[in-house]
Amino acid sequence: MTAPLNGGEPVSVPADAVVLEEGVAVPGAQPGGVWRTLRHDRWAMVSLVVLVLIVLATTAAPLVAPQGPNEQDLLNRLQGPSGQHLLGTDELGRDLLSRLIHGGRVTLYGAGLAVLVALVGGIPLGLLAGYRGGWVDAVLSRLADGLMSVPAIVLALTIVAVLGPGITNAMLAIGLVFVPRFLRLTRATTSDVRRTTFIEASISLGCPTSRILWRHVLPNIASSLLVQVSLLMGAAILAEAAISFLGIGARPPTASWGSLIGGASSRLATHPYLVLAPGLAMVVTVLSLQLLADGVRDALSRGTSRGRA
Amino acid sequence: MHLPPLLRRVLLRLAGSVPLLVLLAFAVFAFLDLAPGDIAVRIAGETASAADVDRIRRSLGLDEPLLSRFGNWLADAVRGDLGTSLSSGEQVSDMLASRIPVTLSLLLVSLSIAIVVGFAAGLVAALRSGSFLDRLLSTLSAVSIAAPPFWIGLVLAYVFAIQLSWFPAVGYAPFADGPVEWLRTLLLPAIALAAIPAAEVMRQLRGSLQDVLATDYVLAARAKGLRTTALVGKHGLKNAAIPVVTVLGFRVAQVIGSTVVVESVFNIQGIGSLLVRAVLQRDIPVVLGVTLMTTIFVVVVNLLVDLSYGYFSPRSLVQS
Numbered sequence: 001m002t003a004p005l006n007g008g009e010p011v012s013v014p015a016d017a018v019v020l021e022e023g024v025a026v027p028g029a030q031p032g033g034v035w036r037t038l039r040h041d042r043w044a045m046v047s048l049v050v051l052v053l054i055v056l057a058t059t060a061a062p063l064v065a066p067q068g069p070n071e072q073d074l075l076n077r078l079q080g081p082s083g084q085h086l087l088g089t090d091e092l093g094r095d096l097l098s099r100l101i102h103g104g105r106v107t108l109y110g111a112g113l114a115v116l117v118a119l120v121g122g123i124p125l126g127l128l129a130g131y132r133g134g135w136v137d138a139v140l141s142r143l144a145d146g147l148m149s150v151p152a153i154v155l156a157l158t159i160v161a162v163l164g165p166g167i168t169n170a171m172l173a174i175g176l177v178f179v180p181r182f183l184r185l186t187r188a189t190t191s192d193v194r195r196t197t198f199i200e201a202s203i204s205l206g207c208p209t210s211r212i213l214w215r216h217v218l219p220n221i222a223s224s225l226l227v228q229v230s231l232l233m234g235a236a237i238l239a240e241a242a243i244s245f246l247g248i249g250a251r252p253p254t255a256s257w258g259s260l261i262g263g264a265s266s267r268l269a270t271h272p273y274l275v276l277a278p279g280l281a282m283v284v285t286v287l288s289l290q291l292l293a294d295g296v297r298d299a300l301s302r303g304t305s306r307g308r309a
Numbered sequence: 310m311h312l313p314p315l316l317r318r319v320l321l322r323l324a325g326s327v328p329l330l331v332l333l334a335f336a337v338f339a340f341l342d343l344a345p346g347d348i349a350v351r352i353a354g355e356t357a358s359a360a361d362v363d364r365i366r367r368s369l370g371l372d373e374p375l376l377s378r379f380g381n382w383l384a385d386a387v388r389g390d391l392g393t394s395l396s397s398g399e400q401v402s403d404m405l406a407s408r409i410p411v412t413l414s415l416l417l418v419s420l421s422i423a424i425v426v427g428f429a430a431g432l433v434a435a436l437r438s439g440s441f442l443d444r445l446l447s448t449l450s451a452v453s454i455a456a457p458p459f460w461i462g463l464v465l466a467y468v469f470a471i472q473l474s475w476f477p478a479v480g481y482a483p484f485a486d487g488p489v490e491w492l493r494t495l496l497l498p499a500i501a502l503a504a505i506p507a508a509e510v511m512r513q514l515r516g517s518l519q520d521v522l523a524t525d526y527v528l529a530a531r532a533k534g535l536r537t538t539a540l541v542g543k544h545g546l547k548n549a550a551i552p553v554v555t556v557l558g559f560r561v562a563q564v565i566g567s568t569v570v571v572e573s574v575f576n577i578q579g580i581g582s583l584l585v586r587a588v589l590q591r592d593i594p595v596v597l598g599v600t601l602m603t604t605i606f607v608v609v610v611n612l613l614v615d616l617s618y619g620y621f622s623p624r625s626l627v628q629s
Binding site: 145149153157160162241242265269286287 | 460464573
């Protein structure tokens with residue numbers, strides 16, 4: 001047997017090592033194998049393409065959008081779709097399509113920030129709880145359970161009451177609320193990996209804990225984290241929308257998908273498409289994220305069953 | 310003879326959540342203490358003298374250390390006194406008491422819709438698995454999980470309140486004014502809130518019902534000639550209910566969060582709109598009161614969910 005230390009090859013976990021929350025079985029499968037399965041999943045691939053397009057378009061918003069998001073044309077206010085303005089204009093004559101594209105950038109920035117905060121907070125704590133076990137685990141798990149029984153938007157609003165409104169503060173708050181989700185996932189997977197023989201072998205060979213966590217534990221939970229990132233990204237987009245709709249996140253004139261709906265809701269009776277369009281953009285994005293997550297999850301579990309067969 | 314162990318379980322669980330609630334209250338309390346801006350200065354006004362500000366600070370007990378202020382607040386809170394609103398001077402507990410029935414009505418109607426629609430759709434999807442109807446329902450559920458509830462509310466308001474005038478677009482009529490009017494004002498926001506839990510219930514029921522219908526004991530019952538309706542009713546639903554109830558329990562916190570926004574869309578004066586206003590005014594006692602109230606509610610609902618396992622599956626009582 002090769003010793004898994006001192007620059008030796010990292011040992012991969014046996015295929016059926018890890019089972020985590022929500023019945024997701026995570027094999028020690030190679031990423032390439034998962035990708036090969038995923039490539040034949042039509043809906044996952046369509047979602048992936050849609051997401052890549054959305055990310056590209058919003059990142060390159062100044063290049064892609066026909067106009068600046070706050071460029072006013074007061075002579076052409078509240079116009080329906082036309083050749084010049086594909087989705088029409090709002091109450092200040094601003095081009096809705098341009099505001100949607102730029103708004104998507106703000107929304108995705110906010111959602112990405114929230115997920116990043118959740119990852120940075122949740123993974124180390126989850127590794128600690130899952131690897132150490134004992135009272136550390138008990139305390140952290142109880143705290144996570146407690147935090148999860150506060151409604152996310154309520155807790156985020158409480159935090160915003162102190163930090164003040166704004167998209168960054170609001171999404172930092174949402175990220176904090178999401179920390180327990182990654183904590184629980186990482187904890188469950190880590191404590192399963194922790195009990196495998198090869199970790200015991202690594203410990204007895206004197207491999208330092210940090211190296212065990214980094215080289216052996218993390219790679220084995222990466223794919224299930226990916227599924228969770230995709231799902232939470234969707235949840236964060238919906239949370240951003242809610243908070244900006246209330247006027248506590250992105251604030252006028254900054255466009256985000258939520259603040260666009262909030263700004264147009266008073267004109268719902270006369271100009272419903274101003275409310276409809278940003279909402280549809282959100283539905284398409286979140287639906288794609290969920291379908292992609294479903295696809296990856298399926299690909300992972302199929303990889304396991306094939307490995308066992 | 311069944312009651313004592315059950316009662317002990319309830320009491321244990323309730324006792325277990327007390328430290329959690331106290332810890333949460335302290336975290337929120339200490340965190341809100343960091344809020345920039347001196348509350349005493351805000352109340353006294355910009356032009357007040359230093360002596361006036363000092364007097365207000367002492368009268369609010371703000372000159373005491375954090376821990377003793379929290380102790381006082383907690384001692385009052387246990388007796389039902391949550392302090393007074395900084396902006397209106399009303400008792401926080403009175404404000405909550407006048408708004409809780411509104412939000413509870415909304416939650417009650419939306420959860421009823423979610424359960425009825427979700428069960429019906431899940432039943433149809435499981436029994437006609439693979440059919441066009443099954444695929445249609447699955448697509449619908451995927452879309453309604455991806456859409457923000459307040460946006461669904463706006464779309465419903467446009468179609469059914471503005472275009473068709475079937476329902477009022479905004480406002481709330483108390484139950485005392487007549488149940489029909491009460492339901493008419495609540496139906497659109499309740500449907501908006503029910504979209505996500507209904508879709509979750511449908512998915513879960515479809516999955517677990519398919520599992521149950523594939524078991525040997527169902528096959529045996531079918532072989533004995535039991536008709537499908539009796540089969541699903543007697544064996545299927547009760548065994549498939551546990552995961553469904555669990556999912557609903559998980560979702561309660563989320564639905565309450567959505568209530569905050571949906572109440573604003575329909576201009577309903579419930580807990581949610583109270584919280585939004587308090588956050589914008591930095592009315593700390595009100596924020597604290599609402600946060601605690603909603604958390605207690607979620608804890609109690611999760612307890613009820615746990616207890617319902619005993620009804621749906623008596624063996625879970627023996628195991629635990």
